[in-house]
Amino acid sequence: MSNVYKVKIAARLRPRIQGEIDDDSVKVCHGSDDTGGSSSSAESGSFISVINPRDQTQVFKFPLSSCYDQQSTQEEIFENDVEPLIDVVYSGVTVTIFAYGVTSSGKTHTMQGTKKDPGVIPRVVRAMFDKKTKIHQYNTSLAVSYMEIYKDDVYDLLIDRDTAPKLSVRENDAGVVFVSNLTSTPISSVAEFDAVYTQAAKRRSVGATNLNRASSRSHAVLTIEASMVDPIANITLTGKINLVDLAGSENNKLTGNDPSRMAESAAINKSLSVLGQVVHALNRGDSRIPYRNSKLTRLLQDALGGSSVGLLICNLAPGTKFRQDTLNTLNFAVRTKNVENKPVVNERDNRPAPKPHFAAVSIQPPAARPAPALVQAISTSGSGAGAGSGRSRASLVPVSRVPRVSAYGGGNGYLPFAIAGPAPGRRTTAISEKGDDVDRSGNLGIGLSEKEIDERISRAVEAEVTRRMAEREKEREKEEERRSAMEKQSTEDGPRHRSRSPKKEESLPSGVLTPLLKRHKDLDDELKMRLHELERKFERGNKEIQLADVLSPVSKKKTGRAYVALARAHSEKGDLQVALDLYRKAESYVPDNIKLKERIIEIEYAVKNDKAFVPSPKPPKKAKGKKKGKATKDYPTEDRMDVDDEEQGGDRRRAAVAEFGMELTNTDSLKRSLADREDQNIKDDDDVQTPPKRQKRSGKAKAVVDSSEDEWVPPAPAKKGKLAVVS
Numbered sequence: 001m002s003n004v005y006k007v008k009i010a011a012r013l014r015p016r017i018q019g020e021i022d023d024d025s026v027k028v029c030h031g032s033d034d035t036g037g038s039s040s041s042a043e044s045g046s047f048i049s050v051i052n053p054r055d056q057t058q059v060f061k062f063p064l065s066s067c068y069d070q071q072s073t074q075e076e077i078f079e080n081d082v083e084p085l086i087d088v089v090y091s092g093v094t095v096t097i098f099a100y101g102v103t104s105s106g107k108t109h110t111m112q113g114t115k116k117d118p119g120v121i122p123r124v125v126r127a128m129f130d131k132k133t134k135i136h137q138y139n140t141s142l143a144v145s146y147m148e149i150y151k152d153d154v155y156d157l158l159i160d161r162d163t164a165p166k167l168s169v170r171e172n173d174a175g176v177v178f179v180s181n182l183t184s185t186p187i188s189s190v191a192e193f194d195a196v197y198t199q200a201a202k203r204r205s206v207g208a209t210n211l212n213r214a215s216s217r218s219h220a221v222l223t224i225e226a227s228m229v230d231p232i233a234n235i236t237l238t239g240k241i242n243l244v245d246l247a248g249s250e251n252n253k254l255t256g257n258d259p260s261r262m263a264e265s266a267a268i269n270k271s272l273s274v275l276g277q278v279v280h281a282l283n284r285g286d287s288r289i290p291y292r293n294s295k296l297t298r299l300l301q302d303a304l305g306g307s308s309v310g311l312l313i314c315n316l317a318p319g320t321k322f323r324q325d326t327l328n329t330l331n332f333a334v335r336t337k338n339v340e341n342k343p344v345v346n347e348r349d350n351r352p353a354p355k356p357h358f359a360a361v362s363i364q365p366p367a368a369r370p371a372p373a374l375v376q377a378i379s380t381s382g383s384g385a386g387a388g389s390g391r392s393r394a395s396l397v398p399v400s401r402v403p404r405v406s407a408y409g410g411g412n413g414y415l416p417f418a419i420a421g422p423a424p425g426r427r428t429t430a431i432s433e434k435g436d437d438v439d440r441s442g443n444l445g446i447g448l449s450e451k452e453i454d455e456r457i458s459r460a461v462e463a464e465v466t467r468r469m470a471e472r473e474k475e476r477e478k479e480e481e482r483r484s485a486m487e488k489q490s491t492e493d494g495p496r497h498r499s500r501s502p503k504k505e506e507s508l509p510s511g512v513l514t515p516l517l518k519r520h521k522d523l524d525d526e527l528k529m530r531l532h533e534l535e536r537k538f539e540r541g542n543k544e545i546q547l548a549d550v551l552s553p554v555s556k557k558k559t560g561r562a563y564v565a566l567a568r569a570h571s572e573k574g575d576l577q578v579a580l581d582l583y584r585k586a587e588s589y590v591p592d593n594i595k596l597k598e599r600i601i602e603i604e605y606a607v608k609n610d611k612a613f614v615p616s617p618k619p620p621k622k623a624k625g626k627k628k629g630k631a632t633k634d635y636p637t638e639d640r641m642d643v644d645d646e647e648q649g650g651d652r653r654r655a656a657v658a659e660f661g662m663e664l665t666n667t668d669s670l671k672r673s674l675a676d677r678e679d680q681n682i683k684d685d686d687d688v689q690t691p692p693k694r695q696k697r698s699g700k701a702k703a704v705v706d707s708s709e710d711e712w713v714p715p716a717p718a719k720k721g722k723l724a725v726v727s
């Protein structure tokens with residue numbers, strides 16, 4: 001696998017604070033040193049050891065690439081783990097650093113720090129400006145945005161608290177998640193940033209008292225975006241760094257009984273729990289990752305299993321009362337370190353887009369080229385990124401693990417990773433102000449109205465039906481010829497052969513076959529015919545089902561509706577066989593429609609018995625209830641299948657059932673009974689049985705796995721006094 005970068009994990013144990021009881025049960029160790037140390041290094045094989053709170057003789061060991069002990073400085077963390085990422089940002093890649101940990105474990109201290117002891121954020125900004133002056137081939141500009149997620153709502157921290165509306169998180173067709181209308185303020189110096197940030201940070205804390213928003217109870221996301229315009233190559237690279245100070249997970253018992261506190265706490269725990277589920281699902285390689293279950297994970301999705309570079313700083317508190325939380329945090333850390341991202345360079349081609357040829361109008365995948373060598377250098381996965389230093393436009397491939405992209409190509413405006421509001425002068429064409437995909441109508445690529453599409457479907461269906469009918473007619477003629485040839489042959493062959501011919505059976509003197517046998521023979525013939533028909537239908541149906549599988553629910557309904565309309569028209573004209581075929585096709589798209597099934601039975605009966613079929617009149621509009629409205633929405637009045645006159649249709653159906661029995665009349669029943677018989681054979685042969693309980697049990701197992709997301713579950717007991725390695 002190329003270009004894979006694992007999320008990097010650092011852990012930092014903060015010093016004991018006043019009044020805190022620290023029993024030394026959490027230690028930072030480096031290499032063979034089990035006693036702790038003062039520095040950390042990715043190469044040292046460092047780990048955190050924690051004494052099991054339930055069994056003091058057992059020690060758990062969590063190996064992580066960077067472990068910082070109580071004496072570690074802000075500078076160390078920045079230099080070891082953060083500074084190398086600045087170059088990654090300037091290569092056009094998105095970087096996300098997030099601080100995770102229980103309340104008061106030191107997340108804000110690590111990310112923000114104090115004036116005297118600045119943390120990651122101010123250091124990153126300074127480094128960004130320093131680096132900017134060294135990049136000469138680009139015209140580089142920086143911009144900042146800052147938001148918080150409070151009780152699963154997103155607020156802009158760069159605008160006045162009183163006027164700050166809830167912002168919506170959106171995703172365009174290219175899979176880019178962004179915050180609609182988030183302010184992005186250009187900054188030209190560290191001082192300018194400081195002014196903006198100080199103001200915003202105040203808003204956050206003011207919110208804690210006035211508007212029921214507290215900094216420690218919201219997730220704060222600060223984004224510095226670097227736009228690098230290369231005037232010679234006519235491209236723009238956009239690198240970003242998202243600095244996320246997560247709210248602390250906390251024990252509800254400690255938050256007090258204040259209902260609003262409890263609600264905050266529940267929201268925090270829920271979003272962090274979803275974060276855990278996302279990591280767990282990524283580790284399991286699930287096809288569905290529950291990013292959408294919280295705003296936090298939606299916004300962080302690019303950093304977890306996406307196309308950005310991620311660094312998770314796990315903050316740990318030394319106090320005994322935090323021991324269980326420390327284990328939870330470390331458990332989360334070891335899981336996250338297996339999450340893989342596939343970073344891409346966000347590059348926009350500034351050349352005007354060529355006029356699209358009518359036959360090739362489609363949404364262009366984004367420009368993405370392999371992440372630069374710098375990403376390789378910082379990658380701990382060892383898999384290496386592609387070189388990609390050339391400026392030529394790379395092939396347009398989706399690169400993230402989940403089908404998602406970081407840039408929007410096709411000569412349109414660039415839309416950066418997740419957290420982005422509409423900045424002035426850009427991302428104008430790919431995404432509208434409201435975050436809607438401007439090309440929504442063009443999604444179909446051919447600018448047709450729904451009516452035109454329906455008409456086209458109808459025409460295509462009609463043409464296909466005509467073709468198939470002609471085919472069937474030819475087959476019938478051939479069959480007829482074959483049969484008459486056989487008959488001729490048997491007549492010529494004389495009495496010996498004639499005695500074995502079916503004709504002979506038919507010509508048996510009356511009374512030799514009892515009426516029962518006669519009926520048996522009729523049923524046998526009928527069954528053969530039906531089986532033959534079923535086989536053909538199965539083949540045909542398979543194709544329809546395959547097509548139905550790839551259509552959206554709306555398209556399925558539309559196609560089903562088109563078939564129903566055509567079928568109805570044919571049944572009115574008296575072409576019952578054609579109508580039947582069309583109704584069956586419709587069934588592939590709307591398999592659960594009972595009325596449609598009934599209609600099929602009725603027409604089958606009419607065809608079989610060569611009887612006329614009069615479609616039941618359309619029902620008068622019922623002026624009540626939402627329920628009816630819904631049905632009408634599914635099927636427009638003229639086409640919908642809930643139009644049967646129960647008495648008329650029901651009689652016919654009952655007659656059909658009486659005549660053929662369900663096995664012969666209702667294809668589903670026949671299929672089912674055949675399938676049942678098949679199943680039974682398999683069981684008899686192999687004695688394979690799936691106990692119904694099994695599913696129940698697996699359900700329970702899942703519940704255990706899920707619950708383990710939030711609560712640390714000790715691994716199988718290790719030998720007393722030994723280390724249990726959690727990796």
Ligand SMILES: Nc1ncnc2c1ncn2[C@@H]1O[C@H](COP(=O)(O)OP(=O)(O)OP(=O)(O)O)[C@@H](O)[C@H]1O
Nearest residue numbers: 014015102103104105106107108109215216247248
């Ligand atoms: N490395 C450190 N060195 C010195 N003091 C620290 C360190 N880490 C944290 N602290 C102190 O510990 C206290 C709690 O830290 P902080 O507010 O950063 O925690 P937090 O995890 O952000 O909490 P919350 O989730 O409630 O926001 C603060 O008083 C902070 O100054």
